[in-house]
Amino acid sequence: xxxxxxxxxxxxxxxxxxxxxxxxxxxxxxxxxxxxxxxxxxxxxxxxxxxxxxxxxxxxxxxxxxxxxxxxxxxxxxxxxxxxxxxxxxxxxxxxxxxxxxxxxxxxxxxxxxxxxxxxxxxxxxxxxxxxxxxxxxxxxxxxxxxxxxxxxxxxxxxxxxxxxxxxxxxxxxxxxxxxxxxxxxxxxxxxxxxxxxxxxxxxxxxxxxxxxxxxxxxxxxxxxxxxxxxxxxx
Numbered sequence: 355x356x357x358x359x360x361x362x363x364x365x366x367x368x369x370x371x372x373x374x375x376x377x378x379x380x381x382x383x384x385x386x387x388x389x390x391x392x393x394x395x396x397x398x399x400x401x402x403x404x405x406x407x408x409x410x411x412x413x414x415x416x417x418x419x420x421x422x423x424x425x426x427x428x429x430x431x432x433x434x435x436x437x438x439x440x441x442x443x444x445x446x447x448x449x450x451x452x453x454x455x456x457x458x459x460x461x462x463x464x465x466x467x468x469x470x471x472x473x474x475x476x477x478x479x480x481x482x483x484x485x486x487x488x489x490x491x492x493x494x495x496x497x498x499x500x501x502x503x504x505x506x507x508x509x510x511x512x513x514x515x516x517x518x519x520x521x522x523x524x525x526x527x528x529x530x531x532x533x534x535x536x537x538x539x540x541x542x543x544x545x546x547x548x549x550x551x552x553x554x555x556x557x558x559x560x561x562x563x564x565x566x567x568x569x570x571x572x573x574x575x576x577x578x579x580x581x582x583x584x585x586x587x588x589x
Contacts, residue, residue: 360474361385363404365395365421366436367414371459375408375436378463392416399425405477406470411437411448419451426452426513430497432473436461446549449540452513476524487523489561489570496520501561509560514539518553522571522581531578554579 362379366372367390376386387402389395392413399407399421407425411418422433434455435448445456455469487494491504499516501509511519521538522530532547540549558565572580 359383359385360405361387361402362470363395363398363402363407364388365392365407365409365413365418366390367410367412371410378467382467390414392418392421395421396424399429399431403429404431406432406434406473408434408436408470409453411435411439411444419447422448422451422453426499430499432477434466434470434473436466445540449517450512450514454517485523487519490563492561494519494561496523511557511560512553515553515557515560518550518557519581522579526581529574529577529580533578535578 360383362384364372364375364379364386366375366388369390372388372390376388379386387398387404389398390413392415395407395409395413398404407421409418409421413421418435418437422435425431425433432454433452434457435453436457436459437444437448438459439445440458448456454473457466457469485496487496492501492509493504494501494511494516496516496519499511499513501511503509517539518535521535532550536547536550554571555565558568558571562568562570570582572582574580
Protein backbone atom coordinates (compact mmCIF):
# COMPACT_ATOMS: atom_id res chain seq x y z
CA UNK A 355 0.00 0.00 0.00
CA UNK A 356 2.40 2.66 1.28
CA UNK A 357 5.20 2.73 3.81
CA UNK A 358 2.94 4.54 6.24
CA UNK A 359 1.10 2.21 8.56
CA UNK A 360 -2.46 3.09 7.76
CA UNK A 361 -4.99 1.73 10.20
CA UNK A 362 -7.84 -0.25 8.63
CA UNK A 363 -11.02 -1.10 10.52
CA UNK A 364 -12.40 -4.31 9.04
CA UNK A 365 -16.07 -4.94 9.89
CA UNK A 366 -16.80 -8.51 8.77
CA UNK A 367 -18.50 -11.40 10.58
CA UNK A 368 -17.22 -14.19 8.32
CA UNK A 369 -13.94 -15.40 9.93
CA UNK A 370 -12.56 -16.75 6.65
CA UNK A 371 -13.06 -13.48 4.75
CA UNK A 372 -11.86 -11.47 7.73
CA UNK A 373 -8.68 -13.54 7.94
CA UNK A 374 -7.94 -13.19 4.22
CA UNK A 375 -8.48 -9.43 4.31
CA UNK A 376 -6.37 -9.01 7.43
CA UNK A 377 -3.49 -10.84 5.74
CA UNK A 378 -3.96 -8.86 2.53
CA UNK A 379 -3.74 -5.48 4.24
CA UNK A 380 -1.00 -6.42 6.67
CA UNK A 381 1.11 -7.61 3.73
CA UNK A 382 0.53 -4.16 2.25
CA UNK A 383 1.86 -2.27 5.24
CA UNK A 384 -1.37 -1.61 7.10
CA UNK A 385 -2.43 -2.22 10.67
CA UNK A 386 -5.79 -3.91 10.98
CA UNK A 387 -8.49 -3.79 13.67
CA UNK A 388 -11.43 -6.15 13.25
CA UNK A 389 -15.03 -6.16 14.41
CA UNK A 390 -17.65 -8.83 13.76
CA UNK A 391 -20.75 -6.87 14.84
CA UNK A 392 -22.09 -3.39 14.27
CA UNK A 393 -21.97 -2.55 17.98
CA UNK A 394 -18.33 -3.53 18.28
CA UNK A 395 -17.49 -1.66 15.09
CA UNK A 396 -19.03 1.53 16.47
CA UNK A 397 -16.86 1.21 19.58
CA UNK A 398 -13.72 0.48 17.56
CA UNK A 399 -14.16 3.39 15.14
CA UNK A 400 -14.38 5.79 18.08
CA UNK A 401 -11.53 4.32 20.08
CA UNK A 402 -9.04 3.66 17.25
CA UNK A 403 -9.92 6.45 14.77
CA UNK A 404 -8.94 4.37 11.69
CA UNK A 405 -7.79 5.81 8.39
CA UNK A 406 -10.39 3.78 6.49
CA UNK A 407 -13.23 1.35 7.24
CA UNK A 408 -14.21 -1.71 5.20
CA UNK A 409 -17.73 -2.72 6.13
CA UNK A 410 -19.89 -5.75 5.36
CA UNK A 411 -23.60 -4.90 5.32
CA UNK A 412 -24.86 -8.30 6.48
CA UNK A 413 -23.82 -8.14 10.13
CA UNK A 414 -25.41 -10.40 12.77
CA UNK A 415 -26.74 -7.70 15.11
CA UNK A 416 -27.60 -4.81 12.77
CA UNK A 417 -27.41 -3.85 9.13
CA UNK A 418 -24.05 -2.36 8.21
CA UNK A 419 -25.89 0.71 6.93
CA UNK A 420 -26.50 1.65 10.56
CA UNK A 421 -22.76 1.65 11.19
CA UNK A 422 -22.29 4.02 8.24
CA UNK A 423 -25.12 6.33 9.30
CA UNK A 424 -24.01 6.54 12.94
CA UNK A 425 -20.36 7.06 12.01
CA UNK A 426 -21.26 9.79 9.55
CA UNK A 427 -22.90 11.77 12.36
CA UNK A 428 -19.45 12.68 13.64
CA UNK A 429 -16.68 11.40 11.36
CA UNK A 430 -15.66 11.83 7.68
CA UNK A 431 -13.51 8.64 7.79
CA UNK A 432 -13.57 6.91 4.39
CA UNK A 433 -15.92 3.90 4.32
CA UNK A 434 -15.81 1.14 1.70
CA UNK A 435 -18.71 -1.31 1.62
CA UNK A 436 -17.86 -4.99 1.01
CA UNK A 437 -21.04 -6.93 0.40
CA UNK A 438 -22.84 -9.61 -1.57
CA UNK A 439 -25.73 -7.20 -2.22
CA UNK A 440 -25.78 -6.30 -5.91
CA UNK A 441 -29.06 -4.47 -6.49
CA UNK A 442 -28.78 -0.86 -7.62
CA UNK A 443 -31.19 0.20 -4.87
CA UNK A 444 -28.89 -1.37 -2.28
CA UNK A 445 -25.85 0.42 -3.72
CA UNK A 446 -27.74 3.70 -3.71
CA UNK A 447 -28.82 3.18 -0.08
CA UNK A 448 -25.19 2.70 0.93
CA UNK A 449 -24.05 5.86 -0.84
CA UNK A 450 -27.01 7.76 0.63
CA UNK A 451 -25.90 6.61 4.09
CA UNK A 452 -22.42 8.02 3.41
CA UNK A 453 -20.29 5.23 1.94
CA UNK A 454 -17.33 6.27 -0.21
CA UNK A 455 -17.15 3.15 -2.35
CA UNK A 456 -19.05 -0.09 -2.89
CA UNK A 457 -17.37 -3.41 -3.71
CA UNK A 458 -19.40 -6.57 -4.28
CA UNK A 459 -18.41 -10.09 -3.27
CA UNK A 460 -16.66 -12.02 -4.63
CA UNK A 461 -14.12 -9.28 -5.25
CA UNK A 462 -10.65 -9.08 -6.75
CA UNK A 463 -7.93 -8.43 -4.18
CA UNK A 464 -5.91 -6.21 -6.57
CA UNK A 465 -9.02 -4.16 -7.41
CA UNK A 466 -9.90 -3.74 -3.74
CA UNK A 467 -6.37 -2.63 -2.94
CA UNK A 468 -6.43 -0.19 -5.86
CA UNK A 469 -9.66 1.37 -4.64
CA UNK A 470 -8.38 1.66 -1.08
CA UNK A 471 -5.10 3.18 -2.30
CA UNK A 472 -7.01 5.75 -4.35
CA UNK A 473 -9.11 6.78 -1.35
CA UNK A 474 -6.09 7.01 0.96
CA UNK A 475 -4.18 9.09 -1.61
CA UNK A 476 -7.15 11.41 -1.84
CA UNK A 477 -7.21 11.79 1.93
CA UNK A 478 -3.43 12.26 2.06
CA UNK A 479 -3.70 15.12 -0.44
CA UNK A 480 -6.10 16.72 1.97
CA UNK A 481 -9.01 16.91 -0.44
CA UNK A 482 -9.83 20.03 1.52
CA UNK A 483 -12.07 17.89 3.70
CA UNK A 484 -11.74 20.50 6.46
CA UNK A 485 -12.49 23.35 4.05
CA UNK A 486 -15.34 25.81 4.23
CA UNK A 487 -17.07 26.42 0.93
CA UNK A 488 -18.68 29.85 0.67
CA UNK A 489 -21.58 30.17 -1.76
CA UNK A 490 -22.90 33.71 -1.40
CA UNK A 491 -24.92 33.78 1.83
CA UNK A 492 -24.33 30.06 2.46
CA UNK A 493 -21.27 28.45 4.04
CA UNK A 494 -20.64 24.72 3.87
CA UNK A 495 -18.23 23.16 6.37
CA UNK A 496 -17.01 20.14 4.43
CA UNK A 497 -15.28 18.52 7.41
CA UNK A 498 -18.28 18.72 9.73
CA UNK A 499 -20.72 18.34 6.84
CA UNK A 500 -22.80 21.27 7.98
CA UNK A 501 -24.36 23.86 5.67
CA UNK A 502 -25.65 27.12 7.12
CA UNK A 503 -27.20 30.33 5.81
CA UNK A 504 -25.74 33.60 7.10
CA UNK A 505 -29.04 34.22 8.91
CA UNK A 506 -28.27 31.16 11.07
CA UNK A 507 -30.54 28.61 9.40
CA UNK A 508 -29.04 25.17 8.97
CA UNK A 509 -29.56 23.74 5.48
CA UNK A 510 -29.97 19.98 5.48
CA UNK A 511 -27.90 18.31 2.79
CA UNK A 512 -27.89 14.57 2.22
CA UNK A 513 -24.63 12.56 2.28
CA UNK A 514 -24.77 12.25 -1.50
CA UNK A 515 -25.19 16.01 -1.89
CA UNK A 516 -22.09 16.54 0.26
CA UNK A 517 -20.20 14.02 -1.87
CA UNK A 518 -21.13 15.88 -5.05
CA UNK A 519 -19.94 19.17 -3.53
CA UNK A 520 -16.70 17.52 -2.41
CA UNK A 521 -16.06 16.25 -5.92
CA UNK A 522 -16.79 19.63 -7.51
CA UNK A 523 -14.65 21.35 -4.87
CA UNK A 524 -11.66 19.14 -5.64
CA UNK A 525 -11.79 20.37 -9.23
CA UNK A 526 -12.85 23.93 -8.55
CA UNK A 527 -13.16 26.14 -11.66
CA UNK A 528 -12.74 23.09 -13.89
CA UNK A 529 -15.35 21.09 -15.73
CA UNK A 530 -16.23 17.85 -13.97
CA UNK A 531 -17.84 15.54 -16.48
CA UNK A 532 -21.02 13.62 -15.84
CA UNK A 533 -19.06 10.37 -15.98
CA UNK A 534 -16.45 11.58 -13.50
CA UNK A 535 -19.04 12.80 -11.02
CA UNK A 536 -21.01 9.58 -11.25
CA UNK A 537 -17.88 7.47 -10.81
CA UNK A 538 -16.65 9.41 -7.77
CA UNK A 539 -20.04 9.71 -6.09
CA UNK A 540 -21.87 6.50 -6.98
CA UNK A 541 -19.09 4.17 -8.08
CA UNK A 542 -17.69 2.92 -11.39
CA UNK A 543 -20.64 0.71 -12.36
CA UNK A 544 -23.22 3.48 -12.37
CA UNK A 545 -23.86 5.20 -15.72
CA UNK A 546 -27.31 6.82 -15.45
CA UNK A 547 -27.17 10.63 -15.35
CA UNK A 548 -30.77 11.11 -14.20
CA UNK A 549 -29.96 10.78 -10.49
CA UNK A 550 -27.05 13.19 -10.88
CA UNK A 551 -29.29 15.84 -12.43
CA UNK A 552 -31.87 15.35 -9.66
CA UNK A 553 -29.24 15.90 -6.97
CA UNK A 554 -27.70 18.90 -8.73
CA UNK A 555 -31.17 20.47 -8.92
CA UNK A 556 -31.69 19.78 -5.22
CA UNK A 557 -28.32 21.35 -4.33
CA UNK A 558 -29.19 24.45 -6.32
CA UNK A 559 -32.54 24.79 -4.55
CA UNK A 560 -30.76 24.64 -1.21
CA UNK A 561 -27.63 26.67 -1.96
CA UNK A 562 -28.27 29.08 -4.82
CA UNK A 563 -30.01 32.42 -4.31
CA UNK A 564 -31.69 31.94 -7.70
CA UNK A 565 -31.77 28.20 -8.44
CA UNK A 566 -33.04 28.84 -11.97
CA UNK A 567 -30.02 31.07 -12.65
CA UNK A 568 -27.20 29.34 -10.72
CA UNK A 569 -24.04 31.31 -10.01
CA UNK A 570 -22.06 28.62 -8.24
CA UNK A 571 -22.95 25.19 -9.61
CA UNK A 572 -22.84 25.89 -13.32
CA UNK A 573 -23.90 23.56 -16.12
CA UNK A 574 -21.43 22.92 -18.94
CA UNK A 575 -23.78 21.77 -21.72
CA UNK A 576 -23.24 18.16 -22.82
CA UNK A 577 -20.17 17.90 -20.57
CA UNK A 578 -20.93 18.19 -16.88
CA UNK A 579 -20.78 20.82 -14.16
CA UNK A 580 -18.37 23.41 -12.82
CA UNK A 581 -18.01 24.95 -9.39
CA UNK A 582 -16.96 28.48 -10.25
CA UNK A 583 -13.87 30.04 -8.69
CA UNK A 584 -15.61 33.02 -7.09
CA UNK A 585 -16.75 30.99 -4.06
CA UNK A 586 -13.31 29.87 -2.98
CA UNK A 587 -12.47 27.01 -0.66
CA UNK A 588 -10.75 28.22 2.45
CA UNK A 589 -9.54 26.49 5.53
